[in-house]
Each structure stands twice: as structure tokens, then as C-alpha cells.
Amino acid sequence: MPQVRNPILPGFNADPSILRVGEDYYIATSTFEWYPGVQIHHSRDLANWELIIRPLNRKAQLDMRGDPDSCGIWAPCLTHDGSNFYLVYTDVKRKDGSFKDTHNYIVSAPTITGPWSDPIYTNSSGFDPSLFHDPDTGKKWFVNMLWDHRRRPLLFEGIALQEFDPVAGKLVGPRKNIYQGTDLALVEGPHLYKRNGYYYLLTAEGGTGYDHAATLARAKDIWGPYETHPDKHVITSKDHPHAALQRAGHADIVDTPDGRTYMVHLTGRPTTQMRRCVLGRETAIQEVIWKEDGWLYLKNNAPVPSLWVDLPAERDDKPYWSTKHYTFEGGELPIDFQWLRTPEPERIFRVADNGLTLIGREAIGSWFEQALVARRQTHFSYDAETVIDFSPEDERQFAGLTAYYCRYNFFYLTVTAHSDGQRELLIMASEASWPVGSLRADMLAEAQSVKIPNEGKVKLRVSVRGKELQFWYAVVGEDGKGEELKKVGPVFDASIVSDECGGHQAHGSFTGAFVGVAASDLNGTAKKAVFDYFEYKPVEHKSDRYEI
Missing domain, CATH: 2.60.120.200 (Jelly Rolls)
Structure with missing residues (x-):
């Protein structure tokens, strides 16, 4: 397969959530205080991407007047339940200090270009929400990180799970803190998957800087207990300061029609002695493999992300340089x-x-x-x-x-x-x-x-x-x-x-x-x-x- 150089979405494209529907791939990324909210890129080959829509484009869905810098839309999650697209997101109204005002919503649409619904409010207990559609039970599960203003200095309480009832349009039943993360701390960015009888929970840890990482855990029951990956972190550059791709973490995975698995993740490329990332947090991609022990690993150079990756097609760089x-x-x-x-x-x-x-x-x-x-x-x-x-x-x-x-x-x-x-x-x-x-x-x-x-x-x-x-x-x-x-x-x-x-x-x-x-x-x-x-x-x- 052709080798393509990372990142696949250069410039400010943080917190990627990836989805495949048939032959089409979509990546949703954070937009923070920039309007309209959430960027969605489309690809047919994982190498060439086109920005096609920002779905949060009217007042009923999003009003960020007064949101401080780097607040607004955090870590959207894009999913599909076989009939409709779902997008969950946080509108952050305050982030600095002990208190955070983090309002989580769900919108849906029959097609990726809409029309996207008015939002359903879910909770404000934390940020980085995602929605998991259980293929076996048909239930929908809402996960987000929990914020505890008493838990100084870390404040990150863990990952919360609760059922979402799409008919009632609200969260129902008990809420449980299912995973507290590792000693790297600052656990956030949860995504749930199901494979071979296990529920897999992929989270982000270590903050958004140079200690950032993605951590994987699994359990037989969706409520846990969750055991952590034997290597803890499936992707990180924190112990490799000279790697080309830094700040690697906040990831999501997708399967190709031919059975391969890829992970998208945020990354940064520092260019000065002071390690400043002018282009912000970008989206990169890595091929990953499931080994006999049932755990996911980077195909090459684990856990350090590779600058080059094998993808199903070559990238046309002419649009990028035009x-x-x-x-x-x-x-x-x-x-x-x-x-x-x-x-x-x-x-x-x-x-x-x-x-x-x-x-x-x-x-x-x-x-x-x-x-x-x-x-x-x-x-x-x-x-x-x-x-x-x-x-x-x-x-x-x-x-x-x-x-x-x-x-x-x-x-x-x-x-x-x-x-x-x-x-x-x-x-x-x-x-x-x-x-x-x-x-x-x-x-x-x-x-x-x-x-x-x-x-x-x-x-x-x-x-x-x-x-x-x-x-x-x-x-x-x-x-x-x-x-x-x-x-x-x-x-x-x-x-x-x-x-x-x-x-x-x-x-x-x-x-x-x-x-x-x-x-x-x-x-x-x-x-x-x-x-x-x-x-x-x-x-x-x-x-x-x-x-x-």
C-alpha cells in the first residue's frame, strides 16, 4: 500500500472522532469558539479528505457569545446506528479554575449533510461525551468524563456511563463511574467499542500537552470492572521528545471493509526551540492491529506514532500546496x-x-x-x-x-x-x-x-x-x-x-x-x-x- 505522511488533517483539527458508513469515512473535530461548530471531513480512502459541513450552524443548536477563548465546542463524537447519524458535543461556558460549566448535547440527522436536529440536552457533569450503540442489545450508552471541583489539584474523577433513551430524549437509569484511568491521570475523551465479547474503552490521559496519551481498557460487562491495557498507553510521544509527532493522544478507531483497523489521533508538530505548535493540534492516523491477547497495538513503533503510514490510496498533495x-x-x-x-x-x-x-x-x-x-x-x-x-x-x-x-x-x-x-x-x-x-x-x-x-x-x-x-x-x-x-x-x-x-x-x-x-x-x-x-x-x- 502507498505510504502517506501525517498529519492527514493539517492545521487546527483537534480531538478526532472517526466513523465509517459503507464506503464512506467521516472525521469530526473540535472547533471551540469558532462558528459554525464541529468540522466534518469526508474521505473514501483515508488518505484524501474534504471538509463537507459544519453541522452546528444555527442559534437553536449553538450560541457561544461570552464563551472564553478555547471554550465552546469540545471533543465531538460522530456515530451511526444503522439509520441515523448522531453527533454529541460539549459547549463549554467556563474552563479555568476549579469549576467548569460543561453542557452536553446530542443532535441527529438522516444524512451527513443534514438536516441536523435541534439539540437534546443530556447533562453537565463533565465534558468529552460520546455515544455508543450496542450492536447486541440495541441500547444506546452515553459516556463522558466526570469533573469534581473538590478533587484538587487533578479534578478529573473518571468516566461516567449512563443509558440514553432516544424516544424519551434523555438519559435514563443509573449512572456509574466505570473507569478512573491510570497514574498518568487527567482521564477524558472516552469512546466505547464492542469486539469478541469485550467492551473496549479508549480514553485520553495526561492533559493536552507533551504528556498526552491514549489509554485502552476492557471489560466483559459494560459496567465493568475494566482492566487496563498491559502497556497502559496504546499511543503516546511523552517519552520520546524527538519524535516528529508530539502531543499524541485523544484517539478513535475505525475498521476498513477489508478488515484492517486504523486509529486517528490528535498530534502537534513543534517547530522552534521552545516547542511551540503554531498549527495547533492536528489529526494524524496510524494502522493498528489486534493481537492474540485481544489487545490493540500500533502496527509500527508502538506506542510512538509514525510520521508515515500505509493507507489504501496515495494522497494528492496538489490541493494542499495550491x-x-x-x-x-x-x-x-x-x-x-x-x-x-x-x-x-x-x-x-x-x-x-x-x-x-x-x-x-x-x-x-x-x-x-x-x-x-x-x-x-x-x-x-x-x-x-x-x-x-x-x-x-x-x-x-x-x-x-x-x-x-x-x-x-x-x-x-x-x-x-x-x-x-x-x-x-x-x-x-x-x-x-x-x-x-x-x-x-x-x-x-x-x-x-x-x-x-x-x-x-x-x-x-x-x-x-x-x-x-x-x-x-x-x-x-x-x-x-x-x-x-x-x-x-x-x-x-x-x-x-x-x-x-x-x-x-x-x-x-x-x-x-x-x-x-x-x-x-x-x-x-x-x-x-x-x-x-x-x-x-x-x-x-x-x-x-x-x-x-
């Missing part, structure tokens, strides 16, 4: 793009024949309503550019191009105005992002602001080459032709836009880098900015040590 030029036509936002939190996108953007119009709302760091539309960074090096038509009246109106992780981590080249009305370019960034050392404070101040004509469009570009980020601009004339692009601002450390610099404690930042456009009007007058197009161009660069 330039994406988005012209924002037809009234619909291209599927590559998402926005933040709100189920009322008409209040923050419109797609029309003249391009993408952003309606200036709150600041770029708002947790409620901000006009920010972006796509994932899927390469370590790239160029992204746009042309903006924006006439700000003062310094409280600004719009432009952003490399964005969260409210704590972003770089933002804006068209704005001085208090006297003179239009200018201004670079905004999280405080920790500004260079230090040889760049004196007065030089930094000069670098932040560049006066530009009060009329006309402006071309904005960001160039990322590994850990280096540089902004560029050019004034566009009435004939549509622009000046030669000029550098603006210093070279920034692009690796700051990463999980490891997300402004939270360890295991607290979960998304990945985006690049896109934004607009704010802190005067509250909803000033509009129009973007003619958006272009994302992958660039092969020597610093891309782990590039696929």
Missing part, C-alpha cells in the same frame, strides 16, 4: 472560513458581488460580538493578502489583516485614523508579541504608525516564514493598480501565535493559528470595511522541518 484565491461571490462565505462565537453572522459580515463586507463591532479581543472572519493556517510558511476599502473617522475605527490565535495572541495590521482624522496604518499586537532587545522603545513607536492617503484602497499582506512574520502594504490607485509593496513594522516572532502562548495555564489553550480579516468600530456606529478578495499562498521554506 494558492487559494477567494473572491467572496454568490452570497456565501467559502467553507474554509469561520467567525467567532455568534449565531447571528448577518450582524458582522455580508458576502456580496463587491466582496466581503465586515460590519465593525467590538474589539478584536471581544468574547461576545466581533467582526473577524478567518481561515486556518495550515502551513508553517505562507503569504496572505487582501485589498481593503475603509474610511475610518478616528482611532476607534480600525480594520485590516490579522494573524490570530486568541485575544491574548494576535498580530493585526489595521487601516485606522489619527484623532485628527488623518488615515494611517497601525500594527496592533498582544503585548508579549513586540520584539525586545535591540529595538528601542522609540523605534518601536515609529514602526507602529504609517500615514497613508485618506482616499483609496490599500493592499495588505502578511508573510510568514517559519518563526518570522512580516507585514507589507501598498496604496492602490483608482485604476486598481498598486504601488510596490513596502514593509511595515518589525519582524515579529510568528511562533507566539500558538497553543503554548495562548495566555492560559498548561493544558489551557486548544485551538490553532488563523489568518483573516477583521473590523472594529468602538464608537458603536457599525462602520463597514469592504475586502475585495483574500488570498492564501503556501510557501515551502527551509524552516519547515515537519512540513507534510
Whole structure:
């Protein structure tokens, strides 16, 4: 079989849940505070994947206004019971500290593209829910991790099991804590399977950082007791700091029609001395085998994930390396793009024949309503550019191009105005992002602001080459032709836009880098900015040590 290089879903695609229905494979991944919720990719061969839908796309299903960074949709689970698709998910309203507000829901649909139902609320006792359809009894079982705010400092109580009644639309019967995990702790991400008379429970442990792992346990009875795998962890990079794929864990398994078994798992690819994963947590795949002892093992190099894996087909890498030029036509936002939190996108953007119009709302760091539309960074090096038509009246109106992780981590080249009305370019960034050392404070101040004509469009570009980020601009004339692009601002450390610099404690930042456009009007007058197009161009660069 052809060898394919991991990850299969590059860029921010965390917590994969995989499903096969007939000849079709689907992977659902977390989207956190990005709207619409849950990404579902489709494949016929496990090697080539296409994003086909984000099913949580209306207010009745999901409203994340006020959800903090890295909250929102955690660890969805996609299943099929022979008739319908089921998707279970958590909407996290608070995560930091001892208390977590984690509301779990179930939606269903006759086909993968919908229509997806309004949600059924199940519980709020923990996160990472999944649904298991018992092939022998026909019962449906709901599992999620249990959170105990008294159990400091770990707080992870174990894995809860309870029956779900689809007719009544609720959990019924007793709830039991069926597995407390291993000494690695932080047990979460449960998935149940049945094989050869055993119930298998696959969990995630060790947090989401460099100690992450997937642990397997089994029992003859669904209620337990569950015995742990003889090697404890079926996949982990925690004891192999030089492996290409790090942070391996949170896994799910699927069988192929010819009897092979594959495991998908999240992973991260650090690229700097500080081990920062700019692309966030990605989805990789490994072939696994069932041995005579009835346990599952990685086929190669267990338990360390392999960069290369045998798959049924070769991957076509041309789409991955092609330039994406988005012209924002037809009234619909291209599927590559998402926005933040709100189920009322008409209040923050419109797609029309003249391009993408952003309606200036709150600041770029708002947790409620901000006009920010972006796509994932899927390469370590790239160029992204746009042309903006924006006439700000003062310094409280600004719009432009952003490399964005969260409210704590972003770089933002804006068209704005001085208090006297003179239009200018201004670079905004999280405080920790500004260079230090040889760049004196007065030089930094000069670098932040560049006066530009009060009329006309402006071309904005960001160039990322590994850990280096540089902004560029050019004034566009009435004939549509622009000046030669000029550098603006210093070279920034692009690796700051990463999980490891997300402004939270360890295991607290979960998304990945985006690049896109934004607009704010802190005067509250909803000033509009129009973007003619958006272009994302992958660039092969020597610093891309782990590039696929």
C-alpha cells in the first residue's frame, strides 16, 4: 500500500472522532469558539479528505457569545446506528479554575449533510461525551468524563456511563463511574467499542500537552470492572521528545471493509526551540492491529506514532500546496472560513458581488460580538493578502489583516485614523508579541504608525516564514493598480501565535493559528470595511522541518 505522511488533517483539527458508513469515512473535530461548530471531513480512502459541513450552524443548536477563548465546542463524537447519524458535543461556558460549566448535547440527522436536529440536552457533569450503540442489545450508552471541583489539584474523577433513551430524549437509569484511568491521570475523551465479547474503552490521559496519551481498557460487562491495557498507553510521544509527532493522544478507531483497523489521533508538530505548535493540534492516523491477547497495538513503533503510514490510496498533495484565491461571490462565505462565537453572522459580515463586507463591532479581543472572519493556517510558511476599502473617522475605527490565535495572541495590521482624522496604518499586537532587545522603545513607536492617503484602497499582506512574520502594504490607485509593496513594522516572532502562548495555564489553550480579516468600530456606529478578495499562498521554506 502507498505510504502517506501525517498529519492527514493539517492545521487546527483537534480531538478526532472517526466513523465509517459503507464506503464512506467521516472525521469530526473540535472547533471551540469558532462558528459554525464541529468540522466534518469526508474521505473514501483515508488518505484524501474534504471538509463537507459544519453541522452546528444555527442559534437553536449553538450560541457561544461570552464563551472564553478555547471554550465552546469540545471533543465531538460522530456515530451511526444503522439509520441515523448522531453527533454529541460539549459547549463549554467556563474552563479555568476549579469549576467548569460543561453542557452536553446530542443532535441527529438522516444524512451527513443534514438536516441536523435541534439539540437534546443530556447533562453537565463533565465534558468529552460520546455515544455508543450496542450492536447486541440495541441500547444506546452515553459516556463522558466526570469533573469534581473538590478533587484538587487533578479534578478529573473518571468516566461516567449512563443509558440514553432516544424516544424519551434523555438519559435514563443509573449512572456509574466505570473507569478512573491510570497514574498518568487527567482521564477524558472516552469512546466505547464492542469486539469478541469485550467492551473496549479508549480514553485520553495526561492533559493536552507533551504528556498526552491514549489509554485502552476492557471489560466483559459494560459496567465493568475494566482492566487496563498491559502497556497502559496504546499511543503516546511523552517519552520520546524527538519524535516528529508530539502531543499524541485523544484517539478513535475505525475498521476498513477489508478488515484492517486504523486509529486517528490528535498530534502537534513543534517547530522552534521552545516547542511551540503554531498549527495547533492536528489529526494524524496510524494502522493498528489486534493481537492474540485481544489487545490493540500500533502496527509500527508502538506506542510512538509514525510520521508515515500505509493507507489504501496515495494522497494528492496538489490541493494542499495550491494558492487559494477567494473572491467572496454568490452570497456565501467559502467553507474554509469561520467567525467567532455568534449565531447571528448577518450582524458582522455580508458576502456580496463587491466582496466581503465586515460590519465593525467590538474589539478584536471581544468574547461576545466581533467582526473577524478567518481561515486556518495550515502551513508553517505562507503569504496572505487582501485589498481593503475603509474610511475610518478616528482611532476607534480600525480594520485590516490579522494573524490570530486568541485575544491574548494576535498580530493585526489595521487601516485606522489619527484623532485628527488623518488615515494611517497601525500594527496592533498582544503585548508579549513586540520584539525586545535591540529595538528601542522609540523605534518601536515609529514602526507602529504609517500615514497613508485618506482616499483609496490599500493592499495588505502578511508573510510568514517559519518563526518570522512580516507585514507589507501598498496604496492602490483608482485604476486598481498598486504601488510596490513596502514593509511595515518589525519582524515579529510568528511562533507566539500558538497553543503554548495562548495566555492560559498548561493544558489551557486548544485551538490553532488563523489568518483573516477583521473590523472594529468602538464608537458603536457599525462602520463597514469592504475586502475585495483574500488570498492564501503556501510557501515551502527551509524552516519547515515537519512540513507534510
